Amino acid sequence: MKTILIIGANSAIAKATARLYAQEQCQLYLLGRDTATLAEQKADLEIRGAASVDFAPFDATHFAIHEAVIDQALDILGHIDIVLICHGSLPDQSLCEVDFDAASEAFKVNALSVISLLNILAQKMQQQNNGSIAVVTSVAGDRGRQSNYIYGAAKGMVSLYLQGLRGRLFPFNVNVIDIKPGFVDTPMTSHIKKGALWASPEQVAHCIVKGIDRNKPTVYAPYFWRYIMQIVCSIPESIFKKLKF
Ligand SMILES: NC(=O)c1ccc[n+]([C@@H]2O[C@H](COP(=O)([O-])OP(=O)(O)OC[C@H]3O[C@@H](n4cnc5c(N)ncnc54)[C@H](OP(=O)(O)O)[C@@H]3O)[C@@H](O)[C@H]2O)c1
Numbered sequence: 001m002k003t004i005l006i007i008g009a010n011s012a013i014a015k016a017t018a019r020l021y022a023q024e025q026c027q028l029y030l031l032g033r034d035t036a037t038l039a040e041q042k043a044d045l046e047i048r049g050a051a052s053v054d055f056a057p058f059d060a061t062h063f064a065i066h067e068a069v070i071d072q073a074l075d076i077l078g079h080i081d082i083v084l085i086c087h088g089s090l091p092d093q094s095l096c097e098v099d100f101d102a103a104s105e106a107f108k109v110n111a112l113s114v115i116s117l118l119n120i121l122a123q124k125m126q127q128q129n130n131g132s133i134a135v136v137t138s139v140a141g142d143r144g145r146q147s148n149y150i151y152g153a154a155k156g157m158v159s160l161y162l163q164g165l166r167g168r169l170f171p172f173n174v175n176v177i178d179i180k181p182g183f184v185d186t187p188m189t190s191h192i193k194k195g196a197l198w199a200s201p202e203q204v205a206h207c208i209v210k211g212i213d214r215n216k217p218t219v220y221a222p223y224f225w226r227y228i229m230q231i232v233c234s235i236p237e238s239i240f241k242k243l244k245f
Pocket of ligand 1: 009010012013014032033058059086087088109137138139180181182184185186187189
């Protein structure tokens with residue numbers, strides 16, 4: 001029976017992923033801000049087959065509690081087979097351009113809190129000598145675009161961190177998986193007009209579970225974003241800087 005820790009468990013993508021792990025009869029530990037929603041999830045996941053579901057409140061920006069929260073999860077799970085870090089926020093790019101507090105908050109939620117958690121988790125997983133660490137970043141981290149480079153820079157920071165962490169934990173049998181979704185129809189993007197490239201949280205969840213199972217270093221979700229981002233990254237800067245997207 002696999003043990004799974006999900007951080008940012010109330011996100012639509014995390015919920016869909018938890019449902020897949022429940023079907024595999026895993027033992028789950030959920031961390032999220034809203035305990036009422038976590039309690040609803042617990043009931044739903046247990047009906048779907050989860051061996052057990054525990055949860056605790058967690059605000060990612062309260063760095064001081066990170067270690068205690070992870071220790072509490074380890075006490076219940078005994079051992080972490082898979083940790084999925086899924087929390088995040090889509091900042092208002094225009095506001096961040098003129099208000100450093102807003103930009104700083106975006107980096108805190110999307111990058112620094114994740115790095116704080118990873119610093120702690122890396123030590124614990126290294127001691128275990130096995131397990132998988134999966135983090136939801138974004139295709140936005142692959143290249144800075146003028147319309148969302150604050151979010152992109154935060155996600156890109158985490159992706160670079162994960163590259164280094166992967167090498168560091170390789171001798172200890174710990175896999176590090178960077179999940180890069182494209183456009184996903186979730187509460188985070190409810191205000192954005194949808195189009196052909198949009199995926200559901202369920203589609204992304206399948207990519208996450210498969211990517212972790214196969215120990216892929218980087219998972220584009222859905223897969224076609226790998227090719228889209230290859231094209232985006234190959235556009236010369238002299239042209240790219242003129243593109244209004
Ligand atoms: N949707 C997309 O198009 C897309 C694309 C690429 C990557 N992603 C990434 O996918 C991940 C999941 O997002 P989603 O699309 O599933 O959106 P979502 O349903 O809006 O989930 C975002 C989650 O992050 C949590 N969160 C935000 N700030 C937090 C904090 N300070 N402490 C703890 N939790 C916090 C929110 O908690 P509350 O429920 O309490 O508000 C929410 O559950 C994020 O990392 C996002 O950046 C999304």
